[in-house]
Amino acid sequence: MLLEVKNLNVFYNDKHVLKDVNFEVDEKEIFSIIGESGSGKSTIAKAIMGLIKYDGIVHYKGEDIFMIFQDPGNYLDPLFKVYNQIKMVKEVVKSSKGFDVDKAISLVGLSQEELKKKYPHELSGGQKQRVMIAMSLARGSSLVIADEPTSSLDVLVQKDVLCAFKNMKKYFSLIVITHDINVVYHIADRVMVLKDGVVQEISKKDDFFKSPKSEYGKKLLESFY
Numbered sequence: 001m002l003l004e005v006k007n008l009n010v011f012y013n014d015k016h017v018l019k020d021v022n023f024e025v026d027e028k029e030i031f032s033i034i035g036e037s038g039s040g041k042s043t044i045a046k047a048i049m050g051l052i053k054y055d056g057i058v059h060y061k062g063e064d065i066f067m068i069f070q071d072p073g074n075y076l077d078p079l080f081k082v083y084n085q086i087k088m089v090k091e092v093v094k095s096s097k098g099f100d101v102d103k104a105i106s107l108v109g110l111s112q113e114e115l116k117k118k119y120p121h122e123l124s125g126g127q128k129q130r131v132m133i134a135m136s137l138a139r140g141s142s143l144v145i146a147d148e149p150t151s152s153l154d155v156l157v158q159k160d161v162l163c164a165f166k167n168m169k170k171y172f173s174l175i176v177i178t179h180d181i182n183v184v185y186h187i188a189d190r191v192m193v194l195k196d197g198v199v200q201e202i203s204k205k206d207d208f209f210k211s212p213k214s215e216y217g218k219k220l221l222e223s224f225y
């Protein structure tokens, strides 16, 4: 087990947004969290990253967690060439575990020559998400949390980027947060269903698509095509 979350509770002012959330993530596992907007998905990510106050236990065994957001444009600096930014992100961890920058770039199917010339705004949304994946490989992160990583991409590119994530499974564990049941279908090993801050079920992907355990899980499956 790489990550253990036990009795996680989060309050924003008086609002109880996560209610006794419990789950574990294994090594080299793709764990998905699905729920509608406002259900508390991003709050789980923020608690794991230590960005907010919470009650409960978040126990992490690895060395580095890397977070990927819906719009990587907010994370990449518009003033620096993309290649240099991958280099910088590697340098700040000072870990020898990660891949060489050029290797990380080739693993996600991008060209180092191109990234040496280009600024973030010269890349497509799909390319930018690949850059983020390359950053996590260069850092040697053992856990990547991707919060709605494909929600702002065109449908065809979405599948492409999901594939890129899936291909990285041998290098890190992934928590993929989504409101889209199709994302779960395409890449997850297991799925946790969240509603109003309460875990409805945690199931193996195949079991979930055969017969969801929770009423809300059944409802979500109705939007699957």
Ligand SMILES: Nc1ncnc2c1ncn2[C@@H]1O[C@H](COP(=O)(O)OP(=O)(O)O)[C@@H](O)[C@H]1O
Pocket (backbone or CB within 6 Å): 012, 013, 017, 035, 036, 037, 038, 039, 040, 041, 042, 043, 044
């Ligand atoms: N910084 C904040 N202050 C107050 N309420 C917040 C804050 N961030 C999120 N919330 C509220 O917490 C709930 C869960 O939000 P969030 O974790 O972002 O949900 P999701 O990612 O599933 O859309 C929502 O009701 C949201 O309005």
Ligand SMILES: [Mg+2]
Pocket (backbone or CB within 6 Å): 041, 042, 043, 147
């Ligand atoms: Mg969110």
